[in-house]
Amino acid sequence: MKALIVQGYGQDASIGQIDMPHVRDGYLLVRMQAAAVNPWDYKLISGMVKDLSPITFPYVPGMDGAGVVLEVGAGADEWNKGDAVLGMFATGTLAQYALISAADTRLARKPDDLDFEHAAAVPEAGLTAKTILRAANVRDGQDVLIIGATGGVGLYATQLAKAQGACVIATGKSEDADYLQRLGVTNVIDYACVDLTTQMRKRYPSGVDVVIDLINTGDALIRDADVMRRGGTLVSSLFGPDKRAYPNDITVHYIQLQAQKGDLEGLARRAAIGELQVEIGRTYEFVDGAQALADLRDPAKHTRGKLIVRAAP
Numbered sequence: 001m002k003a004l005i006v007q008g009y010g011q012d013a014s015i016g017q018i019d020m021p022h023v024r025d026g027y028l029l030v031r032m033q034a035a036a037v038n039p040w041d042y043k044l045i046s047g048m049v050k051d052l053s054p055i056t057f058p059y060v061p062g063m064d065g066a067g068v069v070l071e072v073g074a075g076a077d078e079w080n081k082g083d084a085v086l087g088m089f090a091t092g093t094l095a096q097y098a099l100i101s102a103a104d105t106r107l108a109r110k111p112d113d114l115d116f117e118h119a120a121a122v123p124e125a126g127l128t129a130k131t132i133l134r135a136a137n138v139r140d141g142q143d144v145l146i147i148g149a150t151g152g153v154g155l156y157a158t159q160l161a162k163a164q165g166a167c168v169i170a171t172g173k174s175e176d177a178d179y180l181q182r183l184g185v186t187n188v189i190d191y192a193c194v195d196l197t198t199q200m201r202k203r204y205p206s207g208v209d210v211v212i213d214l215i216n217t218g219d220a221l222i223r224d225a226d227v228m229r230r231g232g233t234l235v236s237s238l239f240g241p242d243k244r245a246y247p248n249d250i251t252v253h254y255i256q257l258q259a260q261k262g263d264l265e266g267l268a269r270r271a272a273i274g275e276l277q278v279e280i281g282r283t284y285e286f287v288d289g290a291q292a293l294a295d296l297r298d299p300a301k302h303t304r305g306k307l308i309v310r311a312a313p
């Protein structure tokens with residue numbers, strides 16, 4: 001099959017031929033229609049996380065995707081050839097075919113009213129946002145600051161926080177202000193032009209209830225406490241310092257995506273009926289898949305929402 005292939009850490013991905021995965025017991029073999037790229041993909045192939053999550057080469061990147069079931073492994077009785085699905089796959093999705101476990105909570109049926117490209121944009125970022133919102137326990141009327149709101153996870157975290165009744169404050173450049181307001185953000189702080197802490201203290205002198213930080217690590221993450229109310233909750237999608245480094249009255253969560261049964265179906269259904277906006281910043285043809293990964297990593301290439309790669313014909 002055709003796939004985007006990486007031959008070693010730090011090497012560029014290129015299109016080549018690789019053996020098609022064989023369907024295993026309990027798995028579905030899916031003919032991909034679209035894939036989304038995520039920061040984890042470039043972290044894996046660059047070697048940034050090789051001590052934590054080593055990979056073997058040749059390696060096909062991509063974990064998010066949507067497509068049509070071509071073969072059903074023994075025991076995956078709820079599924080049929082021809083079913084349209086979305087999810088997080090066990091093999092690389094920047095390929096013509098990929099495998100997904102039928103028992104995985106990160107697999108869902110694709111609603112008819114959601115096209116494959118929008119469906120592929122949902123799984124990793126949407127499920128991470130769900131995990132974050134569960135940890136943050138956002139309640140009606142709370143002030144929630146989202147740092148890194150313009151990217152994939154921010155797209156969904158912003159809307160889920162708003163749907164739970166929060167007043168959402170988000171970081172974003174001035175060109176993204178209208179977009180963030182469309183997602184339900186009340187106040188946009190242009191992190192490129194002003195100091196976030198100074199601005200936040202000016203606008204919210206008594207602090208916010210929740211900070212969702214998708215960007216900072218180390219001391220910068222600890223400084224989020226400076227814009228929070230006593231008793232507030234900080235949720236980070238990245239690992240951070242020892243929790244004893246924060247003031248006692250701040251609850252800190254470093255989350256890892258954890259999908260509960262029904263989460264992905266719920267997100268896909270809400271997206272299909274227009275209750276959840278799915279922003280696709282750019283769509284790439286399969287031959288430009290390596291460019292999608294490079295663009296996502298490059299701070300000079302602005303990312304809004306998700307980057308999507310169409311499957312190889």
Ligand SMILES: NC(=O)c1ccc[n+]([C@@H]2O[C@H](COP(=O)([O-])OP(=O)(O)OC[C@H]3O[C@@H](n4cnc5c(N)ncnc54)[C@H](OP(=O)(O)O)[C@@H]3O)[C@@H](O)[C@H]2O)c1
Binds near residue numbers: 148171173214296
């Ligand atoms: N723990 C987990 O299970 C988990 C799961 C998913 C993701 N993550 C991690 O969470 C992070 C965010 O993921 P993502 O998918 O949302 O990434 P993304 O789609 O690349 O979005 C990142 C966004 O952050 C913005 N940004 C960059 N620097 C910023 C700054 N200094 N202040 C405010 N915003 C800034 C970028 O916008 P501009 O273009 O305006 O700079 C971009 O839109 C990544 O590091 C990812 O690896 C962790």
